[in-house]
Amino acid sequence: MSKWINVCQLNDITPKTGVCALINGKQVAIFRPRDNDELFAIDNMDPFAKSNVLSRGIICEHDEQLWVASPLKKQRFNLTTGQCLENDLVALATYKVRVNKDAVEISA
Amino acid sequence: MSKVRLVIIGNGMVGHRYIEDLVEKAEIENFDVTVFCEEPRVAYDRVHLSSYFSHHTADELSLVKEGFYDKHNINVLIGERAININRSQKIIYSNSGREIKYDKLVMATGSKPWVPPIKGNESKDCFVYRTIEDLKTIEATAKRSKSGVVIGGGLLGLEAAGALKALGVETHVIEFSPVLMAEQLDREGGEQLRKKIEKLGVQVHTSKNTLEIVAKGETARNTMMFADGTTLEVDFIVFSTGIRPQDKLAHQSGLATGRRGGITISDHCITSDSDVYAIGECASWNEQFFGLVAPGYKMAQVAVDHLLGNDNAFEGADMSAKLKLLGVKVGSIGDANGRTPGCKSFVYLNETEEVYKRIIVSEDGKKLLGAVLIGDTSDYGSLLQLKLNDMDLPEHPDSLILPAHAGGDKPAMGVEALPDAAVLCSCFDVTKGKIAAAVADGHTTMGEIKAVTKAGTGCGGCVPLITQVLNSELAKSGIEVKNHLCSHFEYSRQELFHLIRIEGIKTFEELLTKYGKGYGCEFCKPIVGSILASCWGDHVLSRDNVGLQDTHDNFLGNMQKDGTYSVIPRMAGGEVTPQALAVLAEVAAEYNLYTKITGAQRIGLFGAHKGDLPTIWKKLIAAGYETGQAYAKALRMAKTCVGSTWCRFGVQDSVALGVLLENRYKGIRTPHKMKFGVSGCTRECAEAQGKDLGIIATDAGWNMYVCGNGGMSPRHADLLASDLDEATLLQYVDRFMMFYIRTADKLQRTSVWMDNLDGGVDYLREVVVNDKLGINAQLETDINKLIGEFKCEWSDVVDSEEQQTRFAHFINSKEHDSNVRFVPARDQHRPATIAEKDTYAITVGEHA
Numbered sequence: 008m009s010k011w012i013n014v015c016q017l018n019d020i021t022p023k024t025g026v027c028a029l030i031n032g033k034q035v036a037i038f039r040p041r042d043n044d045e046l047f048a049i050d051n052m053d054p055f056a057k058s059n060v061l062s063r064g065i066i067c068e069h070d071e072q073l074w075v076a077s078p079l080k081k082q083r084f085n086l087t088t089g090q091c092l093e094n095d096l097v098a099l100a101t102y103k104v105r106v107n108k109d110a111v112e113i114s115a
Numbered sequence: 116m117s118k119v120r121l122v123i124i125g126n127g128m129v130g131h132r133y134i135e136d137l138v139e140k141a142e143i144e145n146f147d148v149t150v151f152c153e154e155p156r157v158a159y160d161r162v163h164l165s166s167y168f169s170h171h172t173a174d175e176l177s178l179v180k181e182g183f184y185d186k187h188n189i190n191v192l193i194g195e196r197a198i199n200i201n202r203s204q205k206i207i208y209s210n211s212g213r214e215i216k217y218d219k220l221v222m223a224t225g226s227k228p229w230v231p232p233i234k235g236n237e238s239k240d241c242f243v244y245r246t247i248e249d250l251k252t253i254e255a256t257a258k259r260s261k262s263g264v265v266i267g268g269g270l271l272g273l274e275a276a277g278a279l280k281a282l283g284v285e286t287h288v289i290e291f292s293p294v295l296m297a298e299q300l301d302r303e304g305g306e307q308l309r310k311k312i313e314k315l316g317v318q319v320h321t322s323k324n325t326l327e328i329v330a331k332g333e334t335a336r337n338t339m340m341f342a343d344g345t346t347l348e349v350d351f352i353v354f355s356t357g358i359r360p361q362d363k364l365a366h367q368s369g370l371a372t373g374r375r376g377g378i379t380i381s382d383h384c385i386t387s388d389s390d391v392y393a394i395g396e397c398a399s400w401n402e403q404f405f406g407l408v409a410p411g412y413k414m415a416q417v418a419v420d421h422l423l424g425n426d427n428a429f430e431g432a433d434m435s436a437k438l439k440l441l442g443v444k445v446g447s448i449g450d451a452n453g454r455t456p457g458c459k460s461f462v463y464l465n466e467t468e469e470v471y472k473r474i475i476v477s478e479d480g481k482k483l484l485g486a487v488l489i490g491d492t493s494d495y496g497s498l499l500q501l502k503l504n505d506m507d508l509p510e511h512p513d514s515l516i517l518p519a520h521a522g523g524d525k526p527a528m529g530v531e532a533l534p535d536a537a538v539l540c541s542c543f544d545v546t547k548g549k550i551a552a553a554v555a556d557g558h559t560t561m562g563e564i565k566a567v568t569k570a571g572t573g574c575g576g577c578v579p580l581i582t583q584v585l586n587s588e589l590a591k592s593g594i595e596v597k598n599h600l601c602s603h604f605e606y607s608r609q610e611l612f613h614l615i616r617i618e619g620i621k622t623f624e625e626l627l628t629k630y631g632k633g634y635g636c637e638f639c640k641p642i643v644g645s646i647l648a649s650c651w652g653d654h655v656l657s658r659d660n661v662g663l664q665d666t667h668d669n670f671l672g673n674m675q676k677d678g679t680y681s682v683i684p685r686m687a688g689g690e691v692t693p694q695a696l697a698v699l700a701e702v703a704a705e706y707n708l709y710t711k712i713t714g715a716q717r718i719g720l721f722g723a724h725k726g727d728l729p730t731i732w733k734k735l736i737a738a739g740y741e742t743g744q745a746y747a748k749a750l751r752m753a754k755t756c757v758g759s760t761w762c763r764f765g766v767q768d769s770v771a772l773g774v775l776l777e778n779r780y781k782g783i784r785t786p787h788k789m790k791f792g793v794s795g796c797t798r799e800c801a802e803a804q805g806k807d808l809g810i811i812a813t814d815a816g817w818n819m820y821v822c823g824n825g826g827m828s829p830r831h832a833d834l835l836a837s838d839l840d841e842a843t844l845l846q847y848v849d850r851f852m853m854f855y856i857r858t859a860d861k862l863q864r865t866s867v868w869m870d871n872l873d874g875g876v877d878y879l880r881e882v883v884v885n886d887k888l889g890i891n892a893q894l895e896t897d898i899n900k901l902i903g904e905f906k907c908e909w910s911d912v913v914d915s916e917e918q919q920t921r922f923a924h925f926i927n928s929k930e931h932d933s934n935v936r937f938v939p940a941r942d943q944h945r946p947a948t949i950a951e952k953d954t955y956a957i958t959v960g961e962h963a
Contacts, residue, residue, distance in 0.1 A: 015926045023662025026926040034925075034932075040634070052934070057949045058678040059924075059932050063669055063725075065641070066662065068603070068634035076637035078666035078674055083637075 011105070011112040017044060020111065025075065027051045027062035030115045035102055036062035037111065038086055040073055047086035048102035048113055053077045054091075061099075118147040121422075122207055122217040124197045124364070126150050129395030129411035130223030131158030131178050136419045138187050148189045149215055151207075153196045154246060157184070162408055164250060165278040173247050200368035202388055219390055221418060222365055222378055226358040226396035226406065231266075235328030240337055240351040244275040245358075253353060257282040260350035262335055264288070266325060268295040272355035273440040276317050279353065280441060287349060288312075289339070290321045299436060299447035303464070304487040307471040311443045311490065320347070328352060360397045360404050373399030382428040384418040392418040405432050409541045416544070433503060437488075437495045439877075446492040449502050450475055450485035458484050461513040472516040474498065481507055486516075496539075496580035504537050530583045531591075539584065540577045545570035547584055554588040561585060562870040566828075579873055598860055601638040604631045608642055608786065608861040615643075616650050622659045623647070641665035642861050645748055648784035649856050652904040654911055655747075655784075656918060667746030670725055670922065671908055677935050677946035682708065682720040682731055684740035685781065688755045688773035688793075689716030698738035706731055709943045715752040715790070717743060722946070724931050726923045733913040741907035744782060748862075750789045753777040754802070758795030758812070765795035767812030772841070773801075776810070779845070780852060782905040783898070786859035786868075789852075790825075804832045807865040808848060813837070817844050821851060821879065822869035830866040833876035836884055846895070850883045853894040 014028045014037065022042035028035045034051035051059045056079045064075040067083065074083040074092060083092040089099035103114035121137075123130050134150065137143065152158075159176040167176060184191050192209065199208040200220070207215045228243035230236055242253050244265075257263060263279045265272045268290030279286040288295075294305030295312075309319050324342035332338040332348035339347045360377035371379040371387035377399025384392045395411035396404060405411065410432030420427035435448040453460055457478035464471050470490035477484055483501045488494065494516055501508065501515075509515065533539075535548035545568050553567050561578070564585055565571050571578040598607040604626075606614070611626070620626050623643050627635060635643075644663030648655055655661070655668050667673045672680030684699070691699075699718060703710045706727055708720035723731055732742075745751060753776045756762065758769030773793040780789075792803030793810045802825075803809030809820035815838040823832025836847060859868045872878050881887035912918045924932045936952060937944040 019920060019926055021658055021661055021921070027924060029925045029928040029930065034934075037926075056676055056678075057934075057952055058676065059934050060674065060678040063666070063674070063678075065637040065665065066634075067636035067640070069636060071633075073634065078669070079676065079678075081637060 011107070011114055014111045014113055017106050017109050017111055020046075023066060025062040025064070025066070027059065028113065030102075030113055033115075034059045035113060035115075036075070037104055037113070038062075038066055038073075038075060040066050040086070044106040046104045046106065046111065047073070048104040049075070049084060049086060049089050050099040052099075053079055053082075054097055054099065055080060055082060118145055120147045120149075120216055120218045121221070122149045122151070122215055122219075123221040123223055124151045124207070125223035125225055125361075125395070125397070126152035126154070126158050126191065127223060127225045127395065128158055128161055128178065128408050129225070129415050130221070132412050133221060133223060133394060133415040133419060134184075134187075134189060136416050137422075140419055140425070141423055143187050143189075148187075149217075150184075150189060150191045151195055151197045151209065152191055152193045154248070155194050156247065157191060157193065159247065161245070164244070164247070165274050165281065167247060167250050167278075176247070197364060200364065202368055202370075202391070205390070217390075219422060220392070222370075222386070222391065222393040222397055223395050223415075224361040224364060224397040226404075227361050228354060229357045229359045230354045231325075231356050233325050233328060235330065235337075236352075236354070238328060238330050238337065238352075240330070241328065242351065242353045244271065244278070244353050244355050250278070253278070253351075254282060256351050257284050260284055260336075262287070262349045263351045263353065264339065264347065264349040265353045265355055267355035267357070268292075268319065268321065269298060269355065269357070270296055270436070270438070270440070271358075273312070274438075275353050275355045276312075277441040280315070280317060284350070285318075286316070287318045287320065287347065289323045289325060289347075290319070291324055293322045295319065295321065296445070296447075299434075299451055299487075300445070300489075301452050301473060301487050303462070304447075304451070304471055304473065304489050307464075307469065307489040308440075308443060308445060311469055312441055315441055315443075317441060358396065358406050360399065362397055362399075365393065365397070373402050373404070375399070375402060375404070377404040380414075380429075382417075382430065383421040384414050384429060385421065392421070394418050400429060401431070403431070405434070407432070407434060407436065409433075412541075412544060433499075435499055435502070437492050437499075444488070444490060444492040446486065446488035446495040446498075448486040448495070448499055449483070451487045453485065455484050461516065463513070463516050463518075465518075470518075474512060474516055476508060476512050480512065483508055483512070488516075493579065496577050500533060500537060500539070500580065504533060506532060530580070530587050533584070539580055540568075540570040542577075543569040543572070550581060550584050551588050554585060555592065559585075559589060560871065562867050565870055578875065582873060600642060600861060601636055603627065603633045603635050603639050604643075606630060608646070608863075609858050611643065612646050612650070612857055615646050621647065621651060621653075623663055624659075637665075638861075641668070644668070645784045645786070649901070652901055654906075654908065656908070656912065656921075661921075668748075670728065671742065671746055671912065672723070672728055673746050675721060675946065677722075678932060679722045679724060679935055679946070680728060681745065682723050682728070682735070683713065683717060683743040683745035684735050685743040685752075685777070686717040687777040687781075688753055688770050690770065690774060691718075695738055695740065698735065699740075702731055702734050707937075707944075709945065713745070715745070716754050717752060719745070722935075722937065722944070724924065724935065726929075726931060729913050729919055729922050732909040736907070736910050736913060742909040744908075747782075747784065748786065748788050749782060749784050750777065750780045750791065753791035753793055754806070755793045756795050756800035758793075762795060764798060765812070766814055767795055767817065769793040769795035769801065769810075769812055772810060772817070775845075776808075776848065779902055780848075782908070783852070783856070783901045785852070785856055787862050787864045789865065805829065806832065808832075808851070810844070816840050819844060819847055821876070822865040824864055824866035828866070830870075833869070835876060835880055847883050849898045850891050850894045851879070853898040854879075854882060854890075856898075857894075 020039040025038040036051040038047045051061050064078045073086045076083050089101045091097035158178045196210045197207050198210050262285035264287040265276045266289045268288050276288050327340040329338045335348040335350045362372050362378050365378040378393035380393050380398045386393050394414035417427045417429045437446040453475045458475050462473045473487045475485040486498045533547050537547045599605045640663040703720045709722050713719045753773035755770045755773035759765035789807040791808045792801040792806035794801040794803045795812045805823045805825040809832045811818045817839045818837045819835045820832035821835045824830045936947040938947050
């Protein structure tokens, strides 16, 4: 049974950037693409470099969908599905995320 | 099969081209090649001889790639002269007593300067101008002289006058005929050229017949006596009164020679002996000899093709020329004097801008016969093609030479009409067909075309024409050249820069709403972020800008493979005090940072956790450091040698200038990273010519080189201006920097930017030095605003609480990233590899 875990305040996430949260020992990247309460959450680890960097990537739009480009070698990961644009076989875990009274919460 | 013994006598430009062509076309293993090179060095660029004085060395003029002859097993006898040929036994005897047998022989003995029989012409103050050795003696003499004269106002004479000018002596030119360059120019053209040259401080004396050189004078060492009774006192004399084919050896060995000299050759460059070829200036074809390099190159090809059984023939040469004499642009095509019966002329003269253009057309007005261009040779390439390919002229031929502001578009040359065989680049013999093939192979920019075909990399005169052909080929093959940033902006970087600047656009959103579509991406965001920083100087991590920043800018450090960062403080010019060094060492030890000297004369500390960056920088800033911007597309550093303050060879204080330059331009966001270098003397220990901006000290000031590059595609920087004082230098650098910032394409280093500039360094000089575009005042204002706004980006961050939150690895925990693991390496440490991490992860899992 999953529960919602409080992470931070919405204002702690600068619009158009991401942050990294530690959720039950796991690193989750949370993105806020616009200046509103729309959020996305995927694994923070770049599966190619095995480094925890994805929250620091640039949020980008391709094929009318939102992705994050890894800051290391620029592979792109879909913010909704976790799918890698460059490699069909690679997909990241995604997480449910919501804003509850200005607090950012993740379901884990 | 035994090897063909091939001997080439002469290793000048043409002799060398013959070998290059042979290596390219033949199986060189089948030949046993021996080359006689009488001069003490292998082939060099005689055409650009005068550049030897503007701080070039003999090595730079060399045409032979290092190791080329060795690689192909070509035996070059340097400093050895062939003194006799026994043609019946096919043996050549050299001055060192060597005997060499040949199957085929190529005479490429060139020419020798001709000196008129003037009394006194053998004085020790008299010189000729042909070899590097000649130049060295002239240079030595100039050092103890105040004035020099060149006898001969032809092409080479004016080139020599340029050399004297560069040596800093009062320079005179004496010409027998009433016009300068009478061979290539009409009277008006010669007159315009004279005016321009005199303005540069060279004194021109035409219609002067020199009778005698007397070795005494009141103000100088010698006095020249002229037929009209006048005299001129000068210290030394350079003869440039024409050349004669060097055919002595051929004559001795019984080969047929022409009435006016030169070894007689057929259309296949065969002499009267079917096993002996002659090519270049020593050859006489139809009783003509050719004193230009292009016909010689053509002969070299023909001779190689004949040897290999390929079809090719020499059919005479076009003597058209485009050159720059003493900085004045001069072009001459075909019948420049209008001697063809019935021909008609169109003339354009602009005395304000000192431009003169004349075209000579056939009686029916349909074909171009010749042209003269002074001051502006931009039309040369298309006019030459019209002439060479016998193409039809447009309805109004004068539209070909009228300036753009005269109204009416210049008729496109119709490069489609050019035959594939049309030679566009005569320096490297590149045809239109070769360019088209390169485009078809996927090379779609001028930079790539230059790299694969060499076209446009010699004199550069053909670049505008090649650009037209490139564009037409691209259009034909349906390749759309888009320098659009990405799918969100259908504009180039340069266009966006202008829009942002002129409309005062301050944010990415504003630009996207007005000129883009969608959300933006990892291509357009950092580029727009950089332009916004270049235009307005706002902090890259401000709330509006932070989401635009690429990997390194995002946290003001270079992200390493494991997600940690490097910390690189500025050490302007490579200077650092022992006290500051001690603080750096303390910080590195405290935070367990791997420490290394970087390639940019400073120290990098690696492996810093993101969350530690603000405190690390706080300590460094307290010790007087500031950000080194190693993470930014901006000026990285100015590399310096120690210069005149310490070095026994230094002639200027290169460190002081390097520190000044680095501090002046630091922090300004540029289209790509930039590196500077400053050397205190011509030994060039700072390797400044491999930098975007390279400064080399001279006795008189500073030489400014631009657009060099090390790295993946090394490129030597081009000389933009010489002997500048510091104030002028800074002014030029200001303009250069801002012009680059304004006009470069996305992520374009200065070297590529330069290769894609129409007109290359000459154009850049026109803009930066002569204000061709009239924008220099604006460029200076813009860059000085940016210079004035500099603030250390890190000092803003260490004081901001909001930023500290951003730098923490977790938004909800104070922990470090436990995935960052190091393993020992050479007394320090390195990041664990993925395999090492996997092992570690398993261990951790067991404990958990």
